[in-house]
Amino acid sequence: MNTIPGTAPEDLRNRLVDAILQEDVSGLRDAGVETAMRTVARHAFLPDTAVEEAYANKSVTIKENPDDDALPLSCASQPDVVHFMLVQLAVREGDNIFEIGAGTGYNAALLKHLTGKSGQVTTCDIDPDVTAYTRRMLDTNGYEDVRVVTRDGALGASRFSPYDRMIATVGMWDLPDAWWDQLAVGGRLVVPLRWRGLSRAVAFQREEKVMRSDSVKMCGFLPVIGQDGEQNDYIDDDRLVRLYWDEDQSIALALLRDVLTRPKSVAWTDVTVGPVESFDGVWLRLSATERTTCRITAKPAAMKAGLHRPASPALSPALVEADSLAYLALERTAEDPEGEPRFRLGAVGYGAAGADLAERICAQIHAWNPARTAEPVVTAYSADTPDSDLANGAVIDRPSVRLVIAY
Known part of the structure; x- marks a missing residue:
């Protein structure tokens, strides 16, 4: 030793x-x-x-x-x-x-x-x-x-x-x-x-x-062997941008193959964070309100090729509907360039519904801002529980349980 x-x-x-x-x-x-x-x-x-x-x-x-x-x-x-x-x-x-x-x-x-x-x-x-x-x-x-x-x-x-x-x-x-x-x-x-x-x-x-x-x-942990409910695949021909989603979500990957080449919409909020402040609670908020919440990752080459940078290229929340996509983004503010940097949060959307999806992400940024450390309540029910017996919130179905995520 x-x-x-x-x-x-x-x-x-x-x-x-x-x-x-x-x-x-x-x-x-x-x-x-x-x-x-x-x-x-x-x-x-x-x-x-x-x-x-x-x-x-x-x-x-x-x-x-x-x-x-x-x-x-x-x-x-x-x-x-x-x-x-x-x-x-x-x-x-x-x-x-x-x-x-x-x-x-x-x-x-x-x-x-x-x-x-x-x-x-x-x-x-x-x-x-x-x-x-x-x-x-x-x-x-x-x-x-x-x-x-x-x-x-x-x-x-x-x-x-x-x-x-x-x-x-x-x-x-x-x-x-x-x-x-x-x-x-x-x-x-x-x-x-x-x-x-x-x-x-x-x-x-x-x-x-x-x-x-x-x-x-x-937290982050190695996934257990034998539970393969998360799907993933690239959404671009160059295999630089990958989407991760759950099997209970209706996501048709074929509709997204050229989404990043379509018109882009950028929406910014007035909500800012410092260089070490977590904004991960926005993702939690999205998971409790938007059934289409998933994850996007982008390799550095994707940004070099012109992709608008996700808030965290390694893992950022995204919304997908049909042939459109939006994801969380951030950029440094122009205020006080000599002081500690601040970054404003927003969203970038692609496709016909990209602007709407980006605005929905911004709505959850605003919901998160006044209560940044608030945690959702996750309630697990047996898989055979009828909808009428579930609490209010976003329902996520798994083989053994029905999860309800709510604030």
Whole structure:
């Protein structure tokens, strides 16, 4: 194991936790989680990683994907995300916990620390290489009592249920039926949930017939194997601009093949952001109001070829209707060129309905502006719930659940 000369791992660990709390990205705090992260040695679960890397606030790959164009198969999650998701989970002493996505075993060790001697932790992964690594790391570090099972996490582990807490450390597109069956009423589920091209760590409280969120935070996770409900393809002949959408959306890609060559409409608002201010809440607002919300990505060559730059070329929200498209955009304002830069938000539309779509994006920018940190409520219902029993909001259908996103 590599170390920094003269620097103890305990010092690095405390510095990492101090930095997470100081930056306070999520706004979530819990003394028990803080103590757990100061106690459990992350570097011990990453024996092939330099200690300074183990205590950097970033993810660490533990199993690469043989496909060069694909994401890794397993990672140790970024520590600040680990922190706020554990706060969302609100573990109590004695809880019975199920984790989907075993990873290094570090998160399971934190869960065991939180639930104490009287609690139980079961972690699972579909990949036997990953679970073998997890088992070895947990045993090496004194967590022999944590269960490790090799199976599809969507199936849960009914043998050890019901669970008081369930947490997924892989991106989920659906909430499997088995989770409903195995999570006790009154229990909590924290899951990186994907919808309309975005990903959020959603903390659900399990009620008798629904799961209702009380915390929705930005995150990014490797997608779970076996849930392929998100579609994607290029919309230009040069393969520079790609669209991502959900299978429940009526998007005909053939109608969009030449959309970026059609007349362009640009609409700006008077809403501005600084260089480090997040405007991601606009996307959430769109997902709660516009059924056609999806995601667009553009390679640098697309802007060089004349595409109006999306707000974030790597991932920006977009609206699509028939043969028209619009997406979120920003540009630096001309005010006070010597001061801190400000950027105004707007939208760019292409096609016959592009101007209307751009104005609809601007409407959600204005709705977001006075309440920038407001979070939607995500309510999950069983897939057979009739429309009449759903709360008001945007309905997103999945094989196992009906999601309602509302402000």
